Amino acid sequence: MRVAVTVFSTSPPRSEPEHVSPLFESAQRLLLADVDSEGVQLLQEEAIGNLDLPHRIVLLARLGVNVLACGAINGFTRNALLERGIRVYPWVSGAVQDVLHILATRCAMDARKGQVVVERIAVPSTGAHLRCQLAPLVQCSHLLVVESLGLSFTATEVEGLACGQWTILRLTRIVVEEGARLLLTASCGPNAHGILGLAGVRVLEGVSGVVEDAVREYTRGASRAATTRRTE
Amino acid sequence: MNQQATNVILDSIADGVFTVDHDWKITSFNRAAERITGVSREFALGSLCHTVLRANVCETSCVLRKTLTTGASVVNKTVYIVRPDGRSVPISISTSVLRDERGNVVGGVETFRDLSHLDGLRGNLIEGHSFHQIISRNHRMRRVFAILPDIARSDSTVLVQGPSGSGKELVARAIHDLSPRREGPLVVINCGALPDTLLESELFGYKAGAFTDAKRDKPGKFALARGGTLFLDEIGDVSLALQARLLRVLQEKVYEPLGDTRTHKADVRVVAATNKDLKELMQSGRFRKDLYYRLNVVEVFLPDLAARREDVPLLANHFLRELCKAHDKEPITISEEVLAVLLRYDYPGNIRELKNIVEYAFILCPGGVLLPEHLPEHLAQNDLPPQSRPESPATITDMEEQMIRESLKRHAYRRVATARHLGISKTTLWRKIKKYGIQVPR
Numbered sequence: 246m247r248v249a250v251t252v253f254s255t256s257p258p259r260s261e262p263e264h265v266s267p268l269f270e271s272a273q274r275l276l277l278a279d280v281d282s283e284g285v286q287l288l289q290e291e292a293i294g295n296l297d298l299p300h301r302i303v304l305l306a307r308l309g310v311n312v313l314a315c316g317a318i319n320g321f322t323r324n325a326l327l328e329r330g331i332r333v334y335p336w337v338s339g340a341v342q343d344v345l346h347i348l349a350t351r352c353a354m355d356a357r358k359g360q361v362v363v364e365r366i367a368v369p370s371t372g373a374h375l376r377c378q379l380a381p382l383v384q385c386s387h388l389l390v391v392e393s394l395g396l397s398f399t400a401t402e403v404e405g406l407a408c409g410q411w412t413i414l415r416l417t418r419i420v421v422e423e424g425a426r427l428l429l430t431a432s433c434g435p436n437a438h439g440i441l442g443l444a445g446v447r448v449l450e451g452v453s454g455v456v457e458d459a460v461r462e463y464t465r466g467a468s469r470a471a472t473t474r475r476t477e
Numbered sequence: 478m479n480q481q482a483t484n485v486i487l488d489s490i491a492d493g494v495f496t497v498d499h500d501w502k503i504t505s506f507n508r509a510a511e512r513i514t515g516v517s518r519e520f521a522l523g524s525l526c527h528t529v530l531r532a533n534v535c536e537t538s539c540v541l542r543k544t545l546t547t548g549a550s551v552v553n554k555t556v557y558i559v560r561p562d563g564r565s566v567p568i569s570i571s572t573s574v575l576r577d578e579r580g581n582v583v584g585g586v587e588t589f590r591d592l593s594h595l596d597g598l599r600g601n602l603i604e605g606h607s608f609h610q611i612i613s614r615n616h617r618m619r620r621v622f623a624i625l626p627d628i629a630r631s632d633s634t635v636l637v638q639g640p641s642g643s644g645k646e647l648v649a650r651a652i653h654d655l656s657p658r659r660e661g662p663l664v665v666i667n668c669g670a671l672p673d674t675l676l677e678s679e680l681f682g683y684k685a686g687a688f689t690d691a692k693r694d695k696p697g698k699f700a701l702a703r704g705g706t707l708f709l710d711e712i713g714d715v716s717l718a719l720q721a722r723l724l725r726v727l728q729e730k731v732y733e734p735l736g737d738t739r740t741h742k743a744d745v746r747v748v749a750a751t752n753k754d755l756k757e758l759m760q761s762g763r764f765r766k767d768l769y770y771r772l773n774v775v776e777v778f779l780p781d782l783a784a785r786r787e788d789v790p791l792l793a794n795h796f797l798r799e800l801c802k803a804h805d806k807e808p809i810t811i812s813e814e815v816l817a818v819l820l821r822y823d824y825p826g827n828i829r830e831l832k833n834i835v836e837y838a839f840i841l842c843p844g845g846v847l848l849p850e851h852l853p854e855h856l857a858q859n860d861l862p863p864q865s866r867p868e869s870p871a872t873i874t875d876m877e878e879q880m881i882r883e884s885l886k887r888h889a890y891r892r893v894a895t896a897r898h899l900g901i902s903k904t905t906l907w908r909k910i911k912k913y914g915i916q917v918p919r
Contacts, residue, residue: 253527254536267527267535268559270843294537297841297851317531319843320563321806336561338528383520434520435561436528 246311248348250276250341252290262340269318269335270298277308278345282353285345298322305331314344314443336439339414344443347414350421351445364393366463367425367446368456369416373400375457381431388416389456390423393464396457399423413437417444429459493568493591496575497526497541498584513568513591515560526587532558532568533845541585544572555592555812557845565844567592567810592810592846609651611644612795615785621648621777628775629655634727636712636772637750639779642829645750646710648777652748653706661705664698669711677719683735691736699732702745712772713753717765724768747772782824782831789819792828796835797847809839811847818849818856825887825898855886878913881906890917 251272253264266272273294279286291308293301302322305313306329313326318335326333337344369385370377375398380386386404391397401419413436420428421444428441429452441448452459484505487494493510495503506521506529514521516529527535534540534556544551550573557567568589575584606614608622628635629652637645646665653663668676682697698707715723726732727747731740749772758764782789793811801808811819815838824830838851881899888894896906910917 255539255542267531268533270559271533271536273536298843299840316528317559317561318563319559319565319845321804322843323563335563338525381519383523432519435516436520436524438561 246280246352247288247309248278248280248312248314248345249305249308249310250278250313250337250344251293251315252276252341254294262342265314265316265337265339265341265344267316267338269301269313269315270322272315275304276341277310280312280345280348280352282349282356285349302326302329305329312348314348334439334443336435337443338436339440343414343418344440347417347421347440347444350418351443354421354424354426354445363395364427364464365423365425366391366393366460367420367423367428368459369403369428369430370456373402375455375460377456379429379431379453379456379459382413382416382428382433382437388419390420390425391456391460393460396460413440417441417446420444420446427463429463491590493589494586495521495526495530496584496586501525501527501541503529504584510589513566513589514558515562515564530558530587531560532556532570533848540570541572541587544574545582545585548574550574555810555846557810559845564807565809565846566807567595567846593808595810606791607795609647609654611647611651612791613785613788614791615780615788617778617780618785618788621779625651625777626655628652628777630657631775632656632746633774634746634772635748635775635777636755637748637777637779638755639750639752640781640827641752642827643752643779643781644828645752645779646708648779649706649708649748649750653708653746656706656746658705658746662702663706663708664702665708665710666698667710669714673716673719676715677722678735680719681722681732681734684737686736688735694734697732697734699726699743699745700734700741704744705746707745707747709747709749711751712749713751713755713758713764717763720765720768724765724771727768727771782827786820789831790816792831793819793835796832797839800836800839804839807844809842809844809847812849814849815847815852818852822856825894877909878915881909881913882915885910885915885917892917 251266251269252274253266254273266274273292275291275293277288277291279288291304293304296304302325305326310331312332312334314334314337316336316338318333323333323335368389368391369380369382370387370389371380371385373387375389375391375396377387386402388401388403390399403416417440420441426445427447427449429449431451431453433441433448433450438448449463487505487507490507491509493513494505494507495510496505498504503521503524503526506518510521511517514529521529526541540551540554550571552571553569555567555569557565559565569592570587570589572585572587574582575586577583606612608625611618611622613619625648635652637648639645650663653659666679671679678695678697680697680699682695682700683691685691685693722732726743730743732743733740755764755769759766759769793816797809797811819831819834826833834853834856837853838847841851842848884895884898888898892903892906896903899906
């Protein structure tokens with residue numbers, strides 16, 4: 246798929262990579278890439294600072310863009326893009342290369358969709374085992390990825406990472422690389438929703454208690470819902 | 478004062494307040510900031526400020542960055558932010574440097590006020606200055622508003638004079654709506670848009686067989702407006718022959734459709750309008766004196782928009798509100814910079830031109846605040862600061878050339894309109910275009 250990411254023009258410190266622009270309507274640069282399950286192929290960069298809104302929309306359509314990953318975007322603009330068949334992932338922030346990597350990982354997961362038998366669930370928690378408490382995304386010390394059948398899991402320590410969206414972006418990379426497509430959490434902010442949405446990870450908010458209980462509860466609920474659907 | 482007490486104070490104020498450290502990470506975020514941005518404090522704290530505020534200036538001209546670089550505070554700059562729900566919100570921001578107790582700079586503080594509620598107040602203001610959809614606070618227009626009900630009550634013919642786009646049709650509608658004929662129809666016809674023969678059959682109608690292709694009877698506008706009002710726009714463009722027929726209708730209140738031998742009664746009230754100087758046409762023999770005096774029983778004169786500049790903000794806000802409503806868009810606020818540009822412009826096309834400008838800007842504006850970059854290019858160029866304008870003309874000849882060039886450009890190189898605007902004949906204009914070697918696009 247052809248992906249466009251708006252690139253933040255304010256130069257980051259030399260050690261840091263380029264970020265996603267905060268607002269689509271005032272973005273100055275656009276990076277184009279072809280992304281599939283094999284990886285990311287960078288194409289050209291377009292200067293869009295001089296383009297007004299209608300011309301931005303026309304340009305995206307002309308460049309054959311299927312997916313736009315950007316910062317905030319006005320609802321009116323978003324609908325105009327959707328009408329032209331361009332899928333928009335708003336409130337994405339962080340390093341552009343991480344965003345593209347997450348999209349490529351999502352493509353690879355989508356390609357394996359039929360082969361995956363056991364569902365994996367990501368759960369931010371206060372510790373490295375299943376009897377720890379489930380934590381809000383921005384306050385977790387570990388990220389557990391639990392298999393719904395058998396409850397085997399991996400735990401990654403994320404406490405050392407800085408607060409804010411960098412944690413969210415790295416957490417999301419871990420979530421998709423571990424093959425989880427669902428995240429259970431107490432609460433999740435708009436930036437996290439943005440990047441997890443881009444990664445194709447569904448977020449179930451308002452979940453609390455012990456990790457193991459929450460996963461069992463979800464699995465029971467999901468199987469009940471599946472049974473109901475079959476009997477309907 | 479401890480941190481908890483500071484937070485209590487910050488949370489009790491109505492303006493949004495947040496502070497950042499040297500790395501642009503948010504270190505405090507009050508309740509009002511949560512409400513205005515739609516992002517809760519839990520997620521804002523520790524985040525880079527541009528990933529929370531999402532303002533149109535974050536990337537190109539960050540106000541907080543400017544303050545931290547120069548040390549100078551910024552007060553009440555109008556910008557807009559986009560919330561997670563996709564809604565644009567106009568805000569007014571102020572920034573200053575944040576120092577610790579020893580005076581060391583530890584970051585920056587930004588306060589911001591939601592300007593969306595101003596839209597409602599503007600609406601009230603517009604309502605206070607409107608009269609049957611005519612909006613004005615100008616003293617000459619207020620006089621028109623005062624006499625319109627009395628004019629409407631009588632059955633006299635009214636002549637509305639004013640430049641193109643000054644709202645003559647709205648006045649005709651107001652007269653109709655206020656008159657005892659309001660239950661009847663209001664029929665509008667633009668006399669300048671039709672050739673003479675066609676206009677005649679449109680006004681008076683025809684009988685079947687009156688001419689080739691007249692297969693069946695067709696009622697004219699006088700018949701259609703029966704019991705109501707007939708608005709004859711651009712009456713100054715009517716030929717002398719037709720003027721004679723119109724005069725008869727106005728004098729005797731009767732007319733005959735083409736090909737009909739019977740006389741029909743004209744039960745209409747006539748409101749006529751023109752953007753031409755009928756007195757001048759009358760003196761040059763192009764408009765009948767008797768028709769002029771018959772039409773001009775009551776005269777209403779509408780000033781051009783440049784002469785009622787105080788109405789520009791009211792009208793611009795009114796058009797913008799109407800557009801937002803029609804397109805189901807969130808209310809948009811006009812920034813002070815845009816208002817300044819709009820107030821300085823001359824509007825050769827009057828209110829119609831202002832409406833077009835607002836519509837153009839509305840299309841380009843994604844929401845929130847209307848900014849100078851959303852305005853049409855010719856307006857932005859018109860508003861260049863003095864130093865970036867072309868050099869001032871040195872001689873009267875240079876000045877004349879510059880005036881002609883600007884006027885041509887403003888009238889999209891239409892020579893008739895330009896000549897009219899400059900008060901010279903078409904031939905003189907043509908001679909001067911040749912003299913100054915001005916390239917006129919075809």
